[in-house]
Amino acid sequence: MPQRHSKNNNDLAFFTYDEKRKLGYGTQKERLGRDSIKPFDTCSLCLKSLIDPMSCQKGHLFCKECILNCLLSQKKDIQRKLAAHAAQQKQEKEEEEERLMLQKAKELDAFDQQNHGAVPEYSDRNYSRDKNGFHGANSVKVTSYEEEALRTMKAFWLPSATPEASAKVEAPSTSTVCPEGREKLKLKTLFPVQFTEDTSEQKKSKALDRTYICPSCKVTLTNTMSLVALSSCGHIFCKKCADRFMAVDKVCLVCNKACKERHLVNLEKGGTGFAGHGDHLEATDFKHLGSGSGLGLVRPAMKT
Numbered sequence: 001m002p003q004r005h006s007k008n009n010n011d012l013a014f015f016t017y018d019e020k021r022k023l024g025y026g027t028q029k030e031r032l033g034r035d036s037i038k039p040f041d042t043c044s045l046c047l048k049s050l051i052d053p054m055s056c057q058k059g060h061l062f063c064k065e066c067i068l069n070c071l072l073s074q075k076k077d078i079q080r081k082l083a084a085h086a087a088q089q090k091q092e093k094e095e096e097e098e099r100l101m102l103q104k105a106k107e108l109d110a111f112d113q114q115n116h117g118a119v120p121e122y123s124d125r126n127y128s129r130d131k132n133g134f135h136g137a138n139s140v141k142v143t144s145y146e147e148e149a150l151r152t153m154k155a156f157w158l159p160s161a162t163p164e165a166s167a168k169v170e171a172p173s174t175s176t177v178c179p180e181g182r183e184k185l186k187l188k189t190l191f192p193v194q195f196t197e198d199t200s201e202q203k204k205s206k207a208l209d210r211t212y213i214c215p216s217c218k219v220t221l222t223n224t225m226s227l228v229a230l231s232s233c234g235h236i237f238c239k240k241c242a243d244r245f246m247a248v249d250k251v252c253l254v255c256n257k258a259c260k261e262r263h264l265v266n267l268e269k270g271g272t273g274f275a276g277h278g279d280h281l282e283a284t285d286f287k288h289l290g291s292g293s294g295l296g297l298v299r300p301a302m303k304t
Contacts, residue, residue, distance in 0.1 A: 040223050040269065041195065041212060044180045045070060049210075054190045055229055059267040060180040061193065067179075071187060074176045081172035088169045180268075193234045195221075196254075215254050216241035227267040232259045236267070 015023070043050055045066040052064035062070075178185040195212040198220065212221045214237050221227060221238065228242035229235070235254045237246065242264055251258055 037223060040221065040227065040267070041210075050195075053193045053195070055193050055231075055265060055267065056178050056181070056185055057189050057231070057265060058178065058181045058183060059229070059265050060178060061267065062179075064192075067190065068187075070179050071176050071185070078172055078174055078176075081169070082174070084169045085171055191229075191231045191234060193229050193236055195236055212236075214238040214241055216245060223269060226269070229265045229267055230257075230259050230263050231265050232263045233257045239266070 015025075038044070038047060040061075041050055042048060042061075043053075043063040043066055044060050045062055048063075050061060050063055053061050054064050054067055055061050175184045176186065177183060196215040198211045198213045213219060214221060215235065216237055217240070219225075219238060221236075226239035228237050228239050228246075230237075230246065230252055233252050233255050235252055237253070241253070245253055246259060246264060247261060250260060
């Protein structure tokens, strides 16, 4: 019996912990880098720099053209679903009326048969069947045993035995939703926002891209900061200045326009379905061993 060595362990019927780790088994975690995070001054739809930025009441930023096209496409989709639902209701009503008419015709034929002894003959094509109740491929003379077998057999490939499942169209919602937060969104609830650009000579000579600052404390705005927008005028401040001045003085520090506490909208930190955002900046993959292949099969991680 050869001696088993730890570095040459190939006689086990299962994978060891070290072998599972080498195959990528378990939870793999990786912190997202800068390229995987959406900047705060980009659109949540086109992922480009904001052009005529607008914000919803939940703090998601969009380009004006992007969000208008999104709401318009949603309204067209709602109209299409409403038309399909109305057509289905009309069809169901017609089928119900036809079913009632056929049932009434059956009752009349049964009454006539009982009084006069006549055999009812249905002129409707749906009832043009043989005495065994089958048609098409099964329209043959069979015994009672074969008839019962045909009725109970699970032959889904036969046309007469194939069940029909009609796809029902549910009544759609008539309200448009935010493409990022998935809450109800109307056009009148959107408001334009204004970033304060840094126009100092030092920033102009050093940076090629636009940099934005808080108009109160003159601090450069980044993804690590919490931002607040005023829905009354659209100016954007850092959260510290908004809580210290606007929440107390009830007035904007830039345009001196009156504002209330409900006008303070916390902007969501950058992030879409294609990028990380907020405090959850860690990508996670769950891997399990494939059967027979020995390779790790990846299951997509849940969106955080």
